[in-house]
Amino acid sequence: MPKFCYIHIPFCKSICSYCDFCKLYYNEELVDKYLDALAEEINSKYKNESLETIYIGGGTPSSLNIKQLEKLFKILERLTKSNNIEYTIEGNIESTDINKLKLYKENGINRLSFGLETINKNNLNFLNRTLNIKKVQTIINQAREIGFQNINLDLMYALPKETITDLEKDLDYILSLDIEHISTYSLIIEEHTKIYLEKVKNISEDLDAKMYNYICQRLNTNEYEHYEISNFSKKGYQSKHNTCYWSNEEYYGFGLGASSYIxxxxxxxxxxxxxxxxxxxxKEKEKITSKTKIEYEIMLNLRKNTGIDLKCFKDKYQKELKDLYDYKNLVKNKLLIESNNKLFIPEDKWYISNEIIVRLLGSEINE
Ligand code: SF4
Incomplete structure (x- = not known):
């Protein structure tokens, strides 16, 4: 029974140069039709489970006007919310204002997530993003006054002409805002994006690693817990919604291009x-075999600092992980740590986590 729910609002007022998400240019008429279709999708699939998280993502949900946001919240009244629900809406600073913040609050939103990415003008231009830097502090202040106590900002790094000094300035700025959660993204050049077509090249792996380590060090020393490879939070403010994905839990996904796991x-x-x-x-349905489910369980849980809970694993699959995979050597080489019934990748090896996971999955014991 899914207890987590994602709602996709695909509309954006401008398109970022690196974007391969499911998005459309904002069009007032189209939004209204989309919301009607979304309402029907929810009505036809949702089975009244009590939800622990709802995440309204995009696209740019804050690009909707007040009337459209009111209509969206009316549709989402249909969802049963648990008493301590984490209810997030994404947006950008440009399209957010005090009236929208008030509307969010009135409708039970208790977590805000803004795509900031960078404050560097050249890097913003490269990403085809605009940011009114003065407005950032205003929106954060207004959100605080209205009562929002859980705010996330996204930071993007590893941009082609970015230097460590640029990154340092971005981090100085984000830290000055004293927000609860920071998600970081290294630029990935995806096919069919503007920067892919322009043949933009990635920065060197050495610089990418240096930037990642710099972010970890700065945020750790500023009391942000590094609880997932790319995510940092103050104590008690880990994203419950994203943790559902990293814990291989079931979830609903409603909206264009969304996916569900049920x-x-x-x-x-x-x-x-x-x-x-x-x-x-x-578009498609894929049956997950128990072997694939176990592989997801491993890959996703190893993204978290708490790793795989070996007792929960046994309860869930009736098998010990060590009887399925021979990971002794990875433990011996300190690429994995086994302690207190947990198996995890130490933080200083997170940069090479993909390699470690591939080696772990490759150590499968064939009966
Ligand atoms: S705001 Fe997000 S979804 Fe919209 S174009 Fe930019 S990256 Fe893509």
Whole structure:
């Protein structure tokens, strides 16, 4: 029974040069039709479970106007919310204002997530993003006054012309805002994006590693817990919603291009707006075998500082992890730590976590 729910609002007022997410240019008429289709999708699939998290992501949900946001919240009244729900909405600073913040608060939103990415003008231009730096502090102050106590900002790094000094300034600025959660993203040049077509090259792996280590060191010394490879939070402010993904939990995903994970099935929605408006929501369904489920369990949990809970693993799969994978050498070489019934990657090896996970999965014991 899913207890977590993602809602996708695909509209953006401008398109970032690196973006390969499911997004569309904002169009007032289209938003209204989209919200009607979204309401029907929710009504046809949701089974009234009590939800521990709802995450309204995008796209840019804050690009919707007040009327459209009111309509969205009306639709989401249909969802049963647990008493201590984490209820997040994403947005950017540019399209957020005090009236929207008040509306969020009135409708139970208790976590805000803003895409800031960088404050460097050249890097913003490269990303095709705008940012009114004076407005950032104003919006954060207004959010605080209204009563929001849980705010996330996204930081992007490893941009082609970025230097460690640029990154240092971005971090100085973000730290000065004293927010609860920071998500970091290293620039990935995805196919079909503007920067891919322009043949932009990644920075060197050495510089990327240096930047990652610098971020970890700065945030750790400023009392942010590094609880997931790319995520940092003050004590008690880990993202419950994203932790559901990293814990391989079931979830609903409603909206264009969203995916759900329910009853050992991954269901991916169409990215075609015409199909979606015609209520042809689903693009594909994939049955998850128990072997694949275990592999996900390993890959996702090892992203967290708490790693895999070996007792929970045994309760869930009726098998000991060590009987399925021979990971002794990885422990011996300190690439994995086994302690207190937990198996995790130490923080100083997170930069090479993919390699460690591949080696762990490759150590499968064939009966
Ligand atoms: S705001 Fe997000 S979804 Fe929209 S274009 Fe930029 S990266 Fe893509």
């Amino acid at each position: 009853d050992n099935e991954r269901i991916t929605n169409t990215r075609s707006i015409n199909k979606y408006l015609n209520k042809e929501y689903i």
